[in-house]
Amino acid sequence: MIQTVKARAFTITVLTMAVLVAVGIYLSFIAPKQLEMGLSVDHAYTSVDEMKKAADLIVEGTALSQKTVDYEGVLFTTSVLQVDHVLKGKLKKKEIAILETGGFDGKNHLTMEENRVMDPSRRYILFLEKYKGPVAKDAYVITGAYQGKFAVDGQRVEAPKQVNPKIETIDSKQALIQHISR
Numbered sequence: 001m002i003q004t005v006k007a008r009a010f011t012i013t014v015l016t017m018a019v020l021v022a023v024g025i026y027l028s029f030i031a032p033k034q035l036e037m038g039l040s041v042d043h044a045y046t047s048v049d050e051m052k053k054a055a056d057l058i059v060e061g062t063a064l065s066q067k068t069v070d071y072e073g074v075l076f077t078t079s080v081l082q083v084d085h086v087l088k089g090k091l092k093k094k095e096i097a098i099l100e101t102g103g104f105d106g107k108n109h110l111t112m113e114e115n116r117v118m119d120p121s122r123r124y125i126l127f128l129e130k131y132k133g134p135v136a137k138d139a140y141v142i143t144g145a146y147q148g149k150f151a152v153d154g155q156r157v158e159a160p161k162q163v164n165p166k167i168e169t170i171d172s173k174q175a176l177i178q179h180i181s182r
Contacts, residue, residue, distance in 0.1 A: 068103035077103035
């Protein structure tokens with residue numbers, strides 16, 4: 001009887017150790033990770049008004065789809081945005097391409113200053129500038145790399161991380177639109 005209890009205890013201990021090792025290997029080598037890319041932005045904006053002046057276009061819309069590419073060792077994601085409202089500028093199309101640095105390569109999330117690329121099916125208010133470069137054609141980039149990207153959830157907005165406190169404290173869609181309308 002004692003031998004049976006010892007055998008069961010040994011079996012349970014070995015199985016527990018095997019599960020712990022497998023989980024450790026998965027978390028260390030296989031599970032998706034968030035890789036942070038430190039970025040020195042050209043300009044740290046101090047207000048919505050300052051971003052508004054720099055932006056060619058300010059829109060509200062929903063991200064529909066994405067495509068991530070590796071260009072010279074850096075991930076870039078192009079999202080198709082369905083535009084519902086133009087808050088600044090003129091736009092002839094209802095869908096535009098937004099290019100962001102970062103993305104998901106199937107294994108890792110590359111983020112900029114803790115800001116992931118847009119989520120498909122989520123709404124945003126975006127301050128945009130026309131993109132000029134080799135990665136994408138006929139696309140826009142977010143003003144200040146990530147600073148001009150506000151996620152919309154009903155009447156609430158979520159400012160990007162690592163921005164000026166004056167911008168970071170804006171948490172309602174109405175307040176953001178009032179800042180833009182000034």
